[in-house]
Structure formats: C-alpha cells, structure tokens
Amino acid sequence: MDDTLKKDIENYKKKLLRINNDITNKFDKVEEQKQFLKRDTEWKKNLLVVLNQNKDNYNKLLTSLTLKNRTKNTQLEDNDIYKRLHELEVRK
Numbered sequence: 001m002d003d004t005l006k007k008d009i010e011n012y013k014k015k016l017l018r019i020n021n022d023i024t025n026k027f028d029k030v031e032e033q034k035q036f037l038k039r040d041t042e043w044k045k046n047l048l049v050v051l052n053q054n055k056d057n058y059n060k061l062l063t064s065l066t067l068k069n070r071t072k073n074t075q076l077e078d079n080d081i082y083k084r085l086h087e088l089e090v091r092k
Contacts, residue, residue: 051058076082
C-alpha cells in the first residue's frame with residue numbers, strides 16, 4: 001500500500017510538471033501568436049493586391065496557353081501515325 005501511494009504521488013508530481021510546462025510553453029504565448037497572425041494576414045493582403053493587379057496578365061497567359069494546347073492537339077490528331085495508332089486502339 002505504501003509503495004502504491006508513493007508511485008501515485010510521483011505520477012501526480014510528473015503530471016503537474018507537464019501541465020505547468022504546457023501552460024508556460026503553449027498558453028502563455030498568446031501575444032506572440034497574435035503578432036504572427038497579424039504579420040501573416042498583412043502578407044496575404046499584399047499578395048492579394050499583387051494578384052489582382054496581374055489578373056488580366058494571368059488571364060491572357062492562360063488563354064494563350066490554351067490556344068497553343070489546342071493547336072498541338074489538332075496537329076497530333078492530323079498526324080497519320082496518330083490516326084493509325086488510334087485505329088489500332090479502337091479495334092482492341
């Protein structure tokens with residue numbers, strides 16, 4: 001019985017130390033987390049401004065790439081070797 005009590009007391013002491021450690025390392029850093037969040041929010045706002053400024057350029061680039069892709073697909077489909085391979089696949 002005495003050994004069990006000693007073990008329980010030791011376990012409670014360890015648990016108390018862990019809890020105190022958590023309090024000092026996790027929950028006392030609220031201000032640091034607020035500052036981080038504020039900086040992160042500002043960075044994201046600035047990024048959004050840049051992206052919005054370049055939105056038209058991105059759309060033009062996307063359109064250009066889409067047209068190039070379509071052209072390449074058309075060239076591929078017009079290729080005789082592609083046509084023969086496609087016919088072989090359809091037969092299987």
